[in-house]
Amino acid sequence: MISNLELPTFKFEPVNLSVNDYKSGVPPVWCPGCGDYGVLASFYKAISELQIPREQLAIVSGIGCSGRFPAFVEAYGLHGTHGRALPLATGVKMARPELTVVAAGGDGDAFSIGMGHVPHAIRRNVDITYIVMDNEIYGLTKGQPSPTSPMGMEKKASPYGTVEQPLNPLMLAITCGATWVGRGFSSKPKELVELIKQAITHKGFSFLQIMSPCVTFFDTYEHFKNRTRPLPAEHDPRDRMSALKYALEDQTVYLGLYYQEERLTYDQGYAAKRQTLPNYGVRQIMDKYRR
Numbered sequence: 629m630i631s632n633l634e635l636p637t638f639k640f641e642p643v644n645l646s647v648n649d650y651k652s653g654v655p656p657v658w659c660p661g662c663g664d665y666g667v668l669a670s671f672y673k674a675i676s677e678l679q680i681p682r683e684q685l686a687i688v689s690g691i692g693c694s695g696r697f698p699a700f701v702e703a704y705g706l707h708g709t710h711g712r713a714l715p716l717a718t719g720v721k722m723a724r725p726e727l728t729v730v731a732a733g734g735d736g737d738a739f740s741i742g743m744g745h746v747p748h749a750i751r752r753n754v755d756i757t758y759i760v761m762d763n764e765i766y767g768l769t770k771g772q773p774s775p776t777s778p779m780g781m782e783k784k785a786s787p788y789g790t791v792e793q794p795l796n797p798l799m800l801a802i803t804c805g806a807t808w809v810g811r812g813f814s815s816k817p818k819e820l821v822e823l824i825k826q827a828i829t830h831k832g833f834s835f836l837q838i839m840s841p842c843v844t845f846f847d848t849y850e851h852f853k854n855r856t857r858p859l860p861a862e863h864d865p866r867d868r869m870s871a872l873k874y875a876l877e878d879q880t881v882y883l884g885l886y887y888q889e890e891r892l893t894y895d896q897g898y899a900a901k902r903q904t905l906p907n908y909g910v911r912q913i914m915d916k917y918r919r
């Protein structure tokens with residue numbers, strides 16, 4: 629019977645894993661200078677510092693240059709369909725709650741086609757880390773505007789400049805109720821490693837926006853180098869209004885931990901519910917509705 633299905637649990641001896649142990653051997657095919665290299669390097673370092681066993685790590689992505697991420701990491705990987713990283717990652721976490729689950733992808737994957745999933749994964753507080761590599765453009769499909777492209781951006785696909793207000797990912801995550809919200813920059817690896825470690829360690833939905841320039845279609849390196857600053861020391865990450873204030877700042881791009889709180893996670897909620905239903909199973913459900 630499904631309700632009594634016992635999954636085997638494996639015990640592995642602890643080993644000291646180096647950064648190289650987390651490299652899959654598949655060479656990244658990103659353009660030279662792409663910000664995603666910085667994100668990947670920081671990710672390897674973070675997971676090696678956390679010593680996450682490779683068989684306990686699952687990385688899920690949608691489609692995009694950034695969506696290639698799982699291929700480069702020696703762990704479970706799922707390169708899914710465009711915009712569906714979060715529902716797939718939710719499924720992985722619910723089926724194997726003991727795994728560390730990381731979803732990774734781009735601003736288009738997250739906020740265009742995948743936007744319907746973002747608020748729901750957040751409000752459910754699924755215990756996963758969502759890394760959005762935000763280059764403010766569709767890189768893979770050669771430079772169309774994305775929901776985070778600045779207003780007026782002139783490209784081949786928007787030759788007279790866009791007329792749309794960009795979406796603010798941090799504001800979205802904070803107001804939907806994310807329990808961990810942070811922002812990093814691919815060119816600030818020391819800070820980024822710490823943010824990735826914190827995001828993964830947090831129990832609940834962690835939303836990490838990483839500014840990761842696309843050198844080929846929208847080179848924003850100078851823009852971000854001149855505008856990024858650490859969040860001021862007086863900012864208290866337990867203060868949601870303060871987090872929103874800095875998220876809304878558009879002249880300075882603040883980096884660091886914006887917001888954190890503890891709340892029941894989706895898998896904890898389900899596990900607790902099951903405790904109250906000792907006879908839960910397909911047959912019992914069918915009996916309930918037959919009555």
Ligand SMILES: Cc1ncc(C[n+]2csc(CCOP(=O)(O)OP(=O)(O)O)c2C)c(N)n1
Pocket residue numbers: 691692693694695710733734735736737738741761763765766767768769774
């Ligand atoms: C259903 C579907 N629609 C459209 C596409 C085409 N497509 C592939 S990636 C992408 C956008 C990629 O942009 P982003 O998510 O920002 O990733 P980046 O390449 O910038 O890292 C689009 C529109 C697709 N693969 N599948």
Ligand code: SF4
Pocket residue numbers: 657658659661662663664693694763767768841842843844845
């Ligand atoms: S097109 Fe842009 S985002 Fe894609 S690999 Fe090249 S630099 Fe990176």
Ligand SMILES: [Mg+2]
Pocket residue numbers: 692734735736761762763764765766767774
């Ligand atoms: Mg993009």
